[in-house]
Amino acid sequence: MNSEKELILNIKDLKVEYRTEDGVVKAVNGLDLEIEKGKTHGLVGETGAGKTTTALSVLDLIQSPPGVIVDGIIELEGKNIRGLKDKEMEKIRGNDVSMIFQDPMTSLNPVMTIEDQIAEVIEYHESGGYKEAIKKTHEMLTLVGLPPKRGKEYPHQFSGGMKQRVVIAMALACRPKLLIADEPTTALDVTIQAQVLTLMKNLRNQYDTSMLMITHDLGIIAEICDKVSVIYAGRIIEHGNLVDIFDNTRHPYTEGLFNSLPNLKDRKAKLKPIKGLMPDPTDLPTGCPFHPRCDYAMDICSKAYPEKQYRNDQHFVECHLYNDDNIEKGGLIKRG
Amino acid sequence: MTDNRNPVDALKIKKKYKKQNQLKEIWHRLKKNKTSVLGLVIIGFIIILSIASGFIYDYDKDIISQNISERLQFPSIEHPFGTDELGRDIMARIIYGSRTSLSIGFITVVLALIVGGMLGAVSGFYGGYVDNIIMRAMDIFLAIPGTLFAITIVAALGTSTINLMIALSISSIPRFARIVRSSVMTVRDVEFVEAARAIGANNFRIITQHVIPNSLAPVIVQTTLSVATIILTIAGLSFLGLGVSAPQPEWGAMLSSARTYMREYSYMTLFPGLAIMVTILSLNLLGDGLRDALDPRLK
Numbered sequence: 001m002n003s004e005k006e007l008i009l010n011i012k013d014l015k016v017e018y019r020t021e022d023g024v025v026k027a028v029n030g031l032d033l034e035i036e037k038g039k040t041h042g043l044v045g046e047t048g049a050g051k052t053t054t055a056l057s058v059l060d061l062i063q064s065p066p067g068v069i070v071d072g073i074i075e076l077e078g079k080n081i082r083g084l085k086d087k088e089m090e091k092i093r094g095n096d097v098s099m100i101f102q103d104p105m106t107s108l109n110p111v112m113t114i115e116d117q118i119a120e121v122i123e124y125h126e127s128g129g130y131k132e133a134i135k136k137t138h139e140m141l142t143l144v145g146l147p148p149k150r151g152k153e154y155p156h157q158f159s160g161g162m163k164q165r166v167v168i169a170m171a172l173a174c175r176p177k178l179l180i181a182d183e184p185t186t187a188l189d190v191t192i193q194a195q196v197l198t199l200m201k202n203l204r205n206q207y208d209t210s211m212l213m214i215t216h217d218l219g220i221i222a223e224i225c226d227k228v229s230v231i232y233a234g235r236i237i238e239h240g241n242l243v244d245i246f247d248n249t250r251h252p253y254t255e256g257l258f259n260s261l262p263n264l265k266d267r268k269a270k271l272k273p274i275k276g277l278m279p280d281p282t283d284l285p286t287g288c289p290f291h292p293r294c295d296y297a298m299d300i301c302s303k304a305y306p307e308k309q310y311r312n313d314q315h316f317v318e319c320h321l322y323n324d325d326n327i328e329k330g331g332l333i334k335r336g
Numbered sequence: 337m338t339d340n341r342n343p344v345d346a347l348k349i350k351k352k353y354k355k356q357n358q359l360k361e362i363w364h365r366l367k368k369n370k371t372s373v374l375g376l377v378i379i380g381f382i383i384i385l386s387i388a389s390g391f392i393y394d395y396d397k398d399i400i401s402q403n404i405s406e407r408l409q410f411p412s413i414e415h416p417f418g419t420d421e422l423g424r425d426i427m428a429r430i431i432y433g434s435r436t437s438l439s440i441g442f443i444t445v446v447l448a449l450i451v452g453g454m455l456g457a458v459s460g461f462y463g464g465y466v467d468n469i470i471m472r473a474m475d476i477f478l479a480i481p482g483t484l485f486a487i488t489i490v491a492a493l494g495t496s497t498i499n500l501m502i503a504l505s506i507s508s509i510p511r512f513a514r515i516v517r518s519s520v521m522t523v524r525d526v527e528f529v530e531a532a533r534a535i536g537a538n539n540f541r542i543i544t545q546h547v548i549p550n551s552l553a554p555v556i557v558q559t560t561l562s563v564a565t566i567i568l569t570i571a572g573l574s575f576l577g578l579g580v581s582a583p584q585p586e587w588g589a590m591l592s593s594a595r596t597y598m599r600e601y602s603y604m605t606l607f608p609g610l611a612i613m614v615t616i617l618s619l620n621l622l623g624d625g626l627r628d629a630l631d632p633r634l635k
Contacts, residue, residue: 092536094537
């Protein structure tokens with residue numbers, strides 16, 4: 001049904017396990033994800049839901065052992081990239097797909113000057129040698145709002161926000177088709193968060209880069225994303241555009257995420273966090289993995305995994321509460 | 337070494353830093369540590385002396401020719417360190433002897449560092465059975481006492497400087513392999529290594545560009561300390577008659593021949609002993625200072 005859309009990334013039925021001595025951790029369980037060209041796709045979920053594992057498996061960067069991609073198809077611009085040889089994967093990393101890591105403090109090499117680190121990416125993927133790479137590096141630094149002359153400094157001479165700018169410059173240096181941002185602002189304070197987000201937004205528009213934004217912050221999603229997927233226990237449980245997810249929330253878990261946000265208008269309202277914790281991924285509950293924490297759990301929830309129910313051609317939810325008759329109306333659950 | 341300049345000065349200096357390259361920066365940081373500068377000065381002085389000794393002294397005339405009429409003279413203006421039992425000037429022999437000690441010491445350590453460093457980096461980075469095979473082999477070498485191993489090799493292959501160097505570097509390889517391995521292992525899983533992989537770096541680039549430079553600090557200390565240990569071992573082996581052969585001046589060999597005369601002519605043991613001690617002390621001081629200076633995180 002999505003054949004007419006141009007997809008940059010298409011993940012189908014991805015399954016990733018970490019095989020440890022204590023058991024098999026099922027981090028991602030049949031995840032489907034489609035990212036359209038030029039769009040920003042948000043991936044929200046709690047800690048341990050499998051967000052980072054999904055991102056890492058796109059770049060084939062999962063620590064192995066213990067991580068294994070068991071099954072699934074990962075297509076980049078219609079070409080399957082799962083199971084490519086290291087050599088071919090190295091050409092994709094940083095060039096076609098690049099990644100921004102969570103903590104800029106640790107994702108830069110402390111003993112290399114920052115211009116050398118940015119130039120490194122360019123040298124890997126473009127011919128032209130070091131001099132050319134440094135020239136381009138200085139352009140990139142200007143682009144992210146850093147004076148090029150500071151390129152000769154080391155990461156410890158930069159503040160956190162500036163380091164994240166450097167990381168963004170690095171990620172965008174080769175004009176990637178897809179940028180994966182793994183909680184790029186989690187380690188920064190709010191004012192810097194806003195700056196970095198604006199920067200990313202501008203650069204995305206400038207280069208027409210597609211983006212996978214991984215976050216647990218619904219504010220960031222509202223700010224920057226076109227489409228949202230809510231991930232729980234390694235599966236997309238609700239997917240849609242901003243209006244679908246924010247205004248026509250269907251899944252009780254997504255509801256719970258919204259209820260966990262403080263409400264400014266009604267300060268007396270109590271926070272309603274989702275009760276309980278992420279299920280143990282070595283021993284996922286049968287049926288819907290959310291049912292032990294769900295206020296609306298029914299008998300069937302512990303027995304069978306719910307099918308996808310489409311509200312419109314893109315917004316779907318995986319929950320037994322809904323069927324063809326009531327999905328349009330919703331309103332089964334009340335927003336706190 | 338605390339930095340007690342006032343903050344304004346420190347700022348000015350920091351501004352100056354920015355325009356300088358990395359080597360200069362390391363030098364500036366090393367300069368703050370007075371004791372290691374002292375070590376560096378002494379080591380530099382010894383190296384210059386050992387190079388110059390070939391021009392100052394004539395090997396046949398000054399270093400090995402015997403002059404019985406001047407034997408066992410106490411230090412004087414003519415012979416600042418006195419003369420030995422064969423009438424040779426001790427100062428000349430000590431200066432000339434630094435060539436042997438320093439060259440064997442440095443060459444041995446560099447050999448051990450290259451081989452041990454590569455083994456350690458590979459085994460720390462890849463882990464698993466590669467690590468197991470390499471490290472168990474290293475364990476076997478570690479089980480053999482270094483000096484004893486050197487004695488065995490020299491006894492089997494004959495007394496020569498090259499055999500000595502081979503023997504000593506083989507016995508230092510495991511130490512380097514262990515140190516490099518352990519620091520590589522701590523760096524291997526750091527996020528910037530993952531980030532480097534995410535920009536398309538291959539394993540070779542990751543090891544050489546990101547892992548090794550970040551695991552250098554303990555290796556540098558080990559290197560300077562090892563030069564010191566090797567110099568000591570050479571002296572020990574020569575003392576036992578297994579090191580450098582007879583007329584060639586070497587500090588340990590000089591100590592060995594002087595010990596017969598220790599009661600009456602103590603200066604004969606004093607000066608070679610001092611030479612060994614000063615060299616090793618300054619190497620150790622320098623090693624400590626370098627460790628601090630090479631780490632840009634400590635500033």
